[in-house]
Amino acid sequence: MAFEGLGERLQQTLQKIKGKGKVTEADVKEMMREVRFALIEADVNLKVVKEFVKKVSERAVGSDVMQSLTPGQQVVKIVRDELAELMGGETEAITFAKKPPTVIMMVGLQGAGKTTTTGKLANLIRKKYNRKPLLAAADVYRPAAIQQLETIGKQLGMPVFQLGTEADPVDIAKQAVAKAKEDHNDVVFIDTAGRLQIDEDLMQELRNIHDAVKPDEVYLVVDAMTGQVAANVAETFDQQVGVTGVVLTKLDGDTRGGAALSIRSVTGKPIKFAGMGEKLDALEPFHPERMASRILGMGDVMSLIEKAQTNVDEEKAKELEQKFRDQSFTFDDFLEQLEQVKKMGPLDEILKMLPGAGKIKGIDNVKVDEKQMDRVEAVIKSMTIAEKSKPEIINSSRKKRIARGSGTSIQEVNRLLKQFDEMRKMMKQMSNMQQGKGKRKMKMPGLDSLFK
């Protein structure tokens, strides 16, 4: 299945253009076709796609894309920036009522994950804002919906208000708020039944609940996997009950989640939270930047590149390259490299940012051993200056000292020395190969094998 990211697709398009020198307006158009394809495959609503592509295309033609040596990257950058901008800043501020209790109403289609999200949000509000939530079970239609909320309440140690399945949801909501006042709960969550946005009666019911309890927040809960219909769902719910924020659920799946863009651009309402798992603490603030890359199927490679760019000093890189050439690469340089890699963040996080990594089975279980990195560092730091620049002089008594100093074993010291030696050999070969071929990006051969 064609699920490669936009980056690769644009690259393919550009292959056709290559050799023509500058990129023409027609080429930009061709690239926009790919952008369109990527967005549609990500389930962004077609109308939204059209507007978006138009906007991006204008920016691309007007900008330096056409002069750029890497027009593909330029386009990706524009697309991604526009996407992130459209999806808004990072916001998870919750409007609390001046006079408690704050009433938060949860609405959405069937199976979007309202009840679970209610539990997660209540948990988060308690933890982060130190509030005392009351959960109200206003879904009287789905069998055992009330039990579900009660179970969640029990798990969280939170009170659940319910009047059984015969009661009117409007009454439930009203009485829940009264009960909260009485019991000094300062936040009331109203978990409403899932409903179709076109179901007149049930939408009326929502309006009635809304009128009765005047909620401070109305959260629309949307499944991140929703297709084209997401725009219509969000629009209708917003028109009918006035949505104040959106929670995107099941984002821990492998969907591109284009629904996020559709919802945002149709309603203009902020996406506040993302459901990232089945556990009750798996609710995170929504990150527009990450979502933008995800929609484009690029992993988080852009922030990876940015991270690398901000953390890797160009001058130092050049210096290092020279060292590769004349083989004066020492353990000091190696240490410096390690630190640069570490600055980029935890390795398993970086791994997950790579495009396509999500498709690798078991990626969640991969734990890169950061400790191993620390041990390598300790070993190097236990060397004398002379040893670092001339590892050849390290004999067995020096090894013993290094091992003791770093709290590792002689075997570990040996392993590092051997790997360092191999690295140098490979660098020698590489720089021989590259001579006369012009400048190349510096790479650290063998670095990856160090941490396995």
Added chain:
Amino acid sequence: MSFFKKLKEKISGKPDETTEKYKDGLEKTRTSFTSKVNDLVARYRKVDEDFFEELEELLLQADVGFETVMELMDDLRFEVQRRNVKDTEGIQTAISEKLVDIYRKGEDGEGSLNMQEEGPTVILFVGVNGVGKTTTIGKLAHRFISEGKSVMLAAGDTFRAGAIDQLQVWGDRVGAEVIRHAENSDPAAVMYDAVRAAKNRKVDVLICDTAGRLQNKVNLMNELEKVHRVIGRELPDAPHETLLALDATTGQNALIQAETFKEATNVTGIVLTKLDGTAKGGIVLAIRNKLGIPVKFVGLGEGMEDLQPFDAERYVYGLFAEGLEQEAEILGQEKGED
């Protein structure tokens, strides 16, 4: 013979109320989709690139997906050339024909379940969270019971809060025994007990619920494989059907869902749920096209009766009913030439 007449003949052999139900359930889908096709036909007199482009958009908005739409458009362009269609009147049948064609591709016998003459028929339900597995099981149980079969349900969703109770409510409602363990117990153990109980009590059908899981959760998919295996160990050849419940509002991710669940549990069919909304469920076209998994049932509403066997002709008929009826009149007028 025209496609419409063939379609009409096929449907006339079937009870009308089901067709009506389809039409009702698909009312929303149909009015939006067909009226758009009609608009399209009315707006364009010639079948040209603009026409195709707009048709393409129509299908994309139905979540059919880019690749399948492109294939479909290529086929249609070819067909239009071959038949030398110049105006838009004839195109509607060509469109519906193509749709039915894709639905038919792959194995035959959609809608029909692999029922066992002897011993219990075991049906396993799988799918991601919130697609409506438990509700569909309730409706399917009701269907079997009204056919005079005895049904047992296995509460294999031991994870989600309230899921066992939810199935129990359905069991009580339709009159089926529910085999259940405590919450958070091993779902494979529930299946083991349920299959044995179904054999001992000689029920006709055992329907097994499982917890919803996202297909990229490796551990949970392994658990599902185990559930599938345990059933097969207790009763050879079981489960006889593994049905993937798919939410009609789902976009392109449904394809990955179908693929991954098929790998883990050898999915034999799809139940397309929540088709009563504005969602078109067009992704089943792509799934059928690429993976060959047939749609066996569709959930057309919230009532107990609102689960119907999937039928490509009826489905397409529901989508295009108005358009086809209009065309029938035209065809009727031209009958002499046929």
